[in-house]
Amino acid sequence: MMEGVMSRGPRKATLFQVLRMVLSAFLGIRKRSEHEKLEVSPLQVIIVGVIAAALFVLTVVSVVQLVIR
């Protein structure tokens, strides 16, 4: 299915990379190669994901505040 990806050995992801990953998930666009370069634990994704979701809500709420002012 995938060729020789594991042999290169994934690197541990930094916080910024996990954030990038979660944000690209919100958009729904992500290169497979980018995903395979990184080693990410589910816990990292869940924590960053929940924070990003909260930020998403806050962003929309502030846009709303801006609009109704």
Place this chain on the structure above:
Amino acid sequence: MEAAHAHHGHDDHAHGHPTGIMRWVKSTNHKDIGTMYLWFSFTMFMVGGVMALIIRSELFQPGLQIVQPDFFNSMTTYHGLIMVFGAIMPAFVGFANWLIPMQIGAPDMAFPRMNNLSFWLLPPAALLLIAAQFMPGGGAGVGWTMYAPLSTQAGPAMDLTIFAVHILGISSIMGSINIITTILNMRAPGMTLMKMPLFCWTWLITAYLLVAVMPVLAGAVTMTLTDRHFGTHFFNAAGGGDPVLYQHIFWFFGHPEVYIIAIPAFGVVSQVIPAFSRKPLFGYASMVYATASIAILSFMVWAHHMYTAGMPVEAQLYFMYATVLIAVPTGVKVFNWVATMWKGSLTFETPMLFAIGFLFLFTLGGFTGLVLSITPVDVQLHDTYYVVAHFHYVMVAGALFSAFAGIYFWLPKWTGRMYNETLGKWHFWLSLVFFNVTFFVQHFLGLAGMPRRIPDYALQFAEFNAISTIGAWGFGLSQLLFLYIVIKCIRSGEKAPEKPWEGADSLEWTHLPTPAPWHSFETPPVIK
């Protein structure tokens, strides 16, 4: 692959099947339980379908001709409940049971006995929903959403309905725990999460959604129950409660529920389209990420179902913006399916036809969803037939067509026999045409202002209602053809080749014989 064949051929005879009815009653075999789920769901599809035909027949002409208004309300209620909880959800759990262990190289589900219990909770729940029709005062005509205060004032049928919803919820939660544990712990060596077929991914995400929201629904109906019988006032304004609270709780469950139904359907389509395009799925990683984010975002948009219930303009704007944004990852998925077909060697067997039907009509249902997400538009269209048309495009042309695609796709693997391709194509075209005859015109009815859940209507709606009813009968009768095709396939279909679809590349096609043996992957395959 050869080794796997020899091995399973041998294993199959090592210990015999249980036979007779006890094979099914006591079954812990994921394939048998999957089969039971699928037959149960088809049975409920027929029951809910008959209710739909009663509704449509009454609406064939203005005026009351066939049923009384109370009974009509009961039909709209139980049609919705039975189709959502009895037909569509169990159908995809059936797929999950059959396919997840085979696709990840596991011998069975993680908790086989709990799997048995998950299934056997369904028939009692279904019987409660049907028995509710025969309670004093008839079925509870409260709508499938069971809004207070109707639900707190309805007759004893409501209690049976509440109990049925509780049982269905418990079944779903147990099924989800099973699916999550199976996928996370029982994958064959080398089967990393990102190598799984997308169908397994979609079910993993769906199972988390189910675990998260089913207790919310259970809470909502339990509060209804205590309001009815134990003196609480959660939804009673006179006692300091708030009926709108029910709507918020219900839709906090209800919107993710839409994705609980749609996401496994995405999974099936994501197996079928690549197989008949003879190309790998375009943007596999994107699809995984988009599905996960759709699931998370689905928790943040619930109040777009209740713009007219009364909420501050800030909330209306928030839910409108958030809803429009959730369309982005869904749109990405549609583009990915189209890109999968781009320059592929396409053939159009029945599963592919249903998958493409899904693609077109689900997209249309998604677009009308965007129309409804715009608050000022929704204030006009709320509770009209436009909404009915919208969610039937999502539920029928989305989920049901995808289930049909999956059944035709995996029938050879399940039964070892081929269905009749000509009849399958007939089933597709009849379903496609009659579906649109039924539901497309309902957009016009809604735009013209016809409310939903009414047994009688003003004269100007007569033509489109007559057309819609003709379509509904055509669609309903076409499904008898489907039953005939499946039974004919099981009893006397031609023997299926080992790999009837050359483009199919998940483990159940590449590592297992056709039909799949009763026990598979007792020794896990090694995935490179």
